[in-house]
Amino acid sequence: MLGISVYPTKAPTEESIAYLKLAAHYGFKRVFASLLDVTPENKDAILAQFKTVFTVANELGMYVTIDANPRLFDTLGIDYHHLGLFKDLGASAIRLDANFDGLTESMMSYEDSGLDIELNLSVDTGNIGNIMSYLPNKQRLSGCHNFYPQRFTGLDLDFFTKCTEKYRQMGLKTAAFVTSQVATTGPHPFNDGLPTLEIHRDLPIVVQAKHLFATGLIDDVLISNQFASEAELQQLSQLNQSQLSLAVDFEPTATPLEKEILLAHQHFNRGDVNSYSVRSTFVKLQYKDQSIPVNHAGAALQPGDVVIGNDSFGQYKGEVNIVKQPMPNIDQHKNVVGHLVPDEQFLIPYIQPWMKFRFEDAHPIQ
Structure with missing residues (x-):
């Protein structure tokens, strides 16, 4: 209230x-x-x-x-x-x-x-x-x-x-x-x-x-x-x-499909958590027959990056991650779609195992 x-x-x-x-x-x-x-x-x-x-x-x-x-x-x-x-x-x-x-x-x-x-x-x-x-x-x-x-x-x-x-x-x-x-x-x-x-x-x-x-x-x-x-x-x-909704600054290169994957779905963190990323995996099932081309897939990922597995990533295509700590983007399998706004990056640790969360556009079109 x-x-x-x-x-x-x-x-x-x-x-x-x-x-x-x-x-x-x-x-x-x-x-x-x-x-x-x-x-x-x-x-x-x-x-x-x-x-x-x-x-x-x-x-x-x-x-x-x-x-x-x-x-x-x-x-x-x-x-x-x-x-x-x-x-x-x-x-x-x-x-x-x-x-x-x-x-x-x-x-x-x-x-x-x-x-x-x-x-x-x-x-x-x-x-x-x-x-x-x-x-x-x-x-x-x-x-x-x-x-x-x-x-x-x-x-x-x-x-x-x-x-x-x-x-x-x-x-x-x-x-x-x-x-x-x-x-x-x-x-x-x-x-x-x-x-x-x-x-x-x-x-x-x-x-x-x-x-x-x-x-x-x-x-x-x-x-x-x-x-x-x-x-x-x-x-x-x-x-x-009722649940955490994180604001994303989208990259100019982000495609309508990539934005849809983030904004149009209920996400939840996997129960088998790790110290490198929050993993929303079930959303990928809805996009298994759609192409997600390699797009803005740099060599390194930074905390607060929001990424999606691209076509090169086999069974992980469409998986959404929030990066927790610096790590390499091995073989550029992950597209950097956007970044959590700086003021909200401290909220990442509150995403617990199985916790539900959503994304929102930090700059929605009015």
Whole structure:
């Protein structure tokens, strides 16, 4: 599922509402918002503003999460066992930015408002085990990572994986953030992008989302900053969330047949994997009676090359490979049809044995 973030205190209400409607048009189903800048002096005005925005989100059928911490509860004069105020604002869930004692989170998952409880997934990996020991209502429990405004402070991939696997093993849904490369507004005065993972900070937003889904660890991907461009929303709306789809820069020499072999078929990696290439072999059966002439078959292959066996390759004619490491193109049996775009080459290791994947044209004709 895809979502956006809105910060009504940072922009005119009508702009936030217009953004919600645009996102809903492109199939976005979630909204994340932060009340962490509420003070006793401004709380009435801010709550009224949020109520207006969330009412529209509810009308659009969107799932609304409010980020909360202990200071916010004190400011609003409410406790953890009476969450009706958030429900009245139009929230579907509250995200607890801070950990409590385990029993508190467990009790909140049974609270009468019916709000779902999202836990901070970016903290230590033992917290969720403590909460689960108090037998929470798992149907109302999930995890959502942080985002990181300061460059070089986003999560390392290993730590992200370690934390998230704990939730997946317990059958809990998960969410993480990607950052728009054009949006400039977040909940804090300073931001240099707002990703969960540091390696995502400067990547195109669709590549960030591809990576999160490719890990197999994340259910929902949320844009952390507002306002993402319509082009970014549209690109994400077209993303295949169920399997990795890799963008290919085709060689000028690539033939219509070669493009068809890549783009028109479901591919999967063989189960007997190797360290040199991803092999999609079954597609060749559909082209056993067609000619694939030698075409752009150089002497050496490089990581990220996408190649197809040509007529000289006997039973391997039509086999598709993604090259993992440099190797010779022995007897020029393989045509270099194109190359994975540089930003996506780091996704190759996510193609596991028997994993399904697709190709897409990096520069489709509009």
